[in-house]
Amino acid sequence: MNTNDIADRVAEAAGLSKAEARKAVDGVFAAITDAAAKGDEVSINGFGKFKVKDSPAREGRNPATGAAMNIAASKKLGFAAAKAVKDRLNG
DSSP: OOHHHHHHHHHHHHTOOHHHHHHHHHHHHHHHHHHHHTTOOEEETTTEEEEEEEEOOEEEEOTTTOOEEEEOOEEEEEEEEOHHHHHHHTO
């Protein structure tokens, strides 16, 4: 499923045109991205939480050569599903 598929389902469920639904879906993703960029946690009731996690710098190995290399610190966006989603996935 991609963004267009999600927009199509939103259009059907909300009685919107596909263009309006696409704007709404893009707006939701933009809001989540903006909040994550600020370091905020995004909690969506009944769906889950998006949370930014810091990954510290560390030393790793180049798999091709085996040479040691430094891996820079970075931020990652994690997701924890809500209980309702977990229950639906597991029957």
